[in-house]
Amino acid sequence: MKLLNDHELEAALREIGAKHYHNLHPFHKMLHSGGCTREQVQAWALNRYYYQCSIPRKDALIVGRFPDAESRRAWRQRLVDHDGDAPGDGGIARWLRLATGVGLDAELVESCRAILPITRYAVDAYVSFVRERSLLEAVASSLTEMFSPTIISERVAGMLANYDFVDRDTLVYFNARLHQAPRDADFALNYVKTHARTVEQQQAALGALRFKCDLLWAQLDALYMAYVTPGMIPAGAFLSEALSLPVAA
Numbered sequence: 001m002k003l004l005n006d007h008e009l010e011a012a013l014r015e016i017g018a019k020h021y022h023n024l025h026p027f028h029k030m031l032h033s034g035g036c037t038r039e040q041v042q043a044w045a046l047n048r049y050y051y052q053c054s055i056p057r058k059d060a061l062i063v064g065r066f067p068d069a070e071s072r073r074a075w076r077q078r079l080v081d082h083d084g085d086a087p088g089d090g091g092i093a094r095w096l097r098l099a100t101g102v103g104l105d106a107e108l109v110e111s112c113r114a115i116l117p118i119t120r121y122a123v124d125a126y127v128s129f130v131r132e133r134s135l136l137e138a139v140a141s142s143l144t145e146m147f148s149p150t151i152i153s154e155r156v157a158g159m160l161a162n163y164d165f166v167d168r169d170t171l172v173y174f175n176a177r178l179h180q181a182p183r184d185a186d187f188a189l190n191y192v193k194t195h196a197r198t199v200e201q202q203q204a205a206l207g208a209l210r211f212k213c214d215l216l217w218a219q220l221d222a223l224y225m226a227y228v229t230p231g232m233i234p235a236g237a238f239l240s241e242a243l244s245l246p247v248a249a
């Protein structure tokens with residue numbers, strides 16, 4: 001392992017995305033190409049709500065760890081983007097609009113009681129990672145946002161073309177992400193380039209991005225196993241009662 005210059009470090013980060021980002025997952029391919037049933041789209045939206053509402057919890061942890069006002073000021077914008085400045089405003093509220101737009105009950109979604117066990121483990125692992133690892137790793141773990149504008153564009157175009165129960169208003173959440181994500185990723189990438197100055201720090205940053213790709217991937221594995229593979233919906237999860245499928249005891 002050798003010390004990478006800025007250019008090589010960025011290339012190594014991008015290579016992780018090219019190999020491991022969740023745009024490559026079969027569930028996303030199904031979702032974007034119109035291969036999902038309405039129930040599968042609902043299961044995706046319901047489970048992902050838990051990710052959405054945990055993002056500002058992990059960002060608040062990061063804000064609290066920066067020693068300087070300039071970084072805190074930059075990062076706190078993420079809290080505003082997701083939580084909004086008032087009830088009904090911000091990304092979490094817009095995700096709820098997506099979920100209800102595809103036919104889910106708002107109370108069920110907000111309660112998070114019908115999410116899959118792996119969704120909870122994976123998302124909670126992200127919040128714990130950011131709390132427990134170095135600030136450099138916490139910041140680096142957000143770098144999947146470098147890759148999200150491409151998948152968001154594919155998703156919006158694919159879902160509008162392929163599902164008659166989805167319209168532009170349902171997907172309004174993604175509009176703001178197209179400029180928020182590059183802004184956030186630029187800051188985080190600069191931070192990582194500036195602060196990963198030893199081989200160990202660079203490896204830790206690369207490991208953090210790999211960890212994040214894996215936890216995004218695991219959430220889609222869980223959806224695939226429960227809602228695409230027949231008979232694998234755990235008791236208490238979305239649709240388990242409606243379908244009366246054999247459930248795990």
Ligand SMILES: O=C(O)c1cc(C(=O)O)c2c(n1)C(=O)C(=O)c1cc(C(=O)O)[nH]c1-2
Pocket residue numbers: 055091141142143144145148151152177216
């Ligand atoms: O639609 C997506 O595929 C996608 C992916 C990601 C990501 O790569 O983590 C985020 C988002 N969306 C997103 O909307 C979002 O707010 C977000 C915040 C973060 C983060 O790690 O801080 N990732 C993502």
